[in-house]
Amino acid sequence: MEVRTTSIDGVLLFVPTPHHDDRGLFTRTFDTEIVAAQGIDPAAFMQDSQSRSHRGVLRGLHGRSGRGEAKFVRCAHGAVSDVVVDARRSSPTYGRHEMFQLDDERFVHLYIPPGMLHGFQALTPIADVCYRIDRPHDPAEDVAVRYNDPDLGIPWPLPVTQISARDRTAGLFHLSPP
Numbered sequence: 001m002e003v004r005t006t007s008i009d010g011v012l013l014f015v016p017t018p019h020h021d022d023r024g025l026f027t028r029t030f031d032t033e034i035v036a037a038q039g040i041d042p043a044a045f046m047q048d049s050q051s052r053s054h055r056g057v058l059r060g061l062h063g064r065s066g067r068g069e070a071k072f073v074r075c076a077h078g079a080v081s082d083v084v085v086d087a088r089r090s091s092p093t094y095g096r097h098e099m100f101q102l103d104d105e106r107f108v109h110l111y112i113p114p115g116m117l118h119g120f121q122a123l124t125p126i127a128d129v130c131y132r133i134d135r136p137h138d139p140a141e142d143v144a145v146r147y148n149d150p151d152l153g154i155p156w157p158l159p160v161t162q163i164s165a166r167d168r169t170a171g172l173f174h175l176s177p178p
Contacts, residue, residue, distance in 0.1 A: 001034050006100075008086050009093045011116070012038060013100070014072070014109040027107050029074065030132070040111065044134045045072065051129050053080075053122035056161030059129075060119015061152075061170070063087055063143040068114025070134040078127035079103035080120040081157050085145070085173070088115035095175045097154055102129070117145050117173075121156050144170035151175040 004013040014034065018027035032042035053059065060083070063069075073082060085097040100110055101123075112118055120129060147154065147163065149172050 001028060001031055003034065003038055006084075007093065007098050008084055008096055008116075009091050010113040011084050011086075011098065012111040014111060016107050016109075018105075018107060029107055029109065030072070035111075038111075040070070044070070045132045047131075047133045047136060049131045049133065050076070051131075053120075053127050053129070054161065055122050055125050055127075056158050057127075058119065058121045058147050058156065058160045058163045058167070060167065061085060061117040061145040061147055061149075062119060063117040063145070064114070064135075064138075065141045065143050066138075067135070068116075070114050071112050071118070072132040073102065073110045073112060073118070073120075074107065074130050075102035075104055076128045076130050077104050078122065078124035080122055080127045080129055082110060082120040082129075083118070083154055084110070084112055085117040085152060085154075086115070087117050087145075087173070091115070095152075095173075097152055099154070117143070119147055121158060121160070123157065145173045146170045149173045 002015045035042040086093045
């Protein structure tokens with residue numbers, strides 16, 4: 001498994017090597033030694049969740065207040081365009097976003113450290129996204145920012161077919177100097 005840095009400080013891609021044969025394929029999707037070698041405590045991840053979305057559905061942008069939330073994200077079925085926004089005011093990459101394609105062919109895991117906003121759009125008829133999260137969910141800490149915030153200027157690849165009422169009416173990021 002290869003680990004790649006991204007343009008956002010602390011966001012990493014864990015890229016496995018799928019092994020194909022006549023039966024199909026086998027790939028490693030999580031390795032505690034490789035995660036620990038990046039300074040991330042793999043034992044801290046306590047909850048796995050999964051969402052299913054239809055093509056064009058957009059989820060996000062979501063984050064957590066307080067200590068934030070670290071997560072590993074991967075697409076187990078289909079493909080998504082996944083976006084991370086650095087919302088850490090003290091970060092050298094504050095306000096920057098980066099888009100990643102996650103799919104069921106390359107099996108890339110995206111590591112998102114605390115203090116980020118995260119969202120994705122389904123690119124295929126069905127897309128299953130799996131999350132490994134380091135804290136229990138507390139609805140009181142939920143943060144949402146509008147997916148089409150003009151200050152962020154995220155170029156979503158498809159017209160939005162569905163979005164939750166919460167995400168449609170979320171507030172703006174208010175990008176300001178750190």
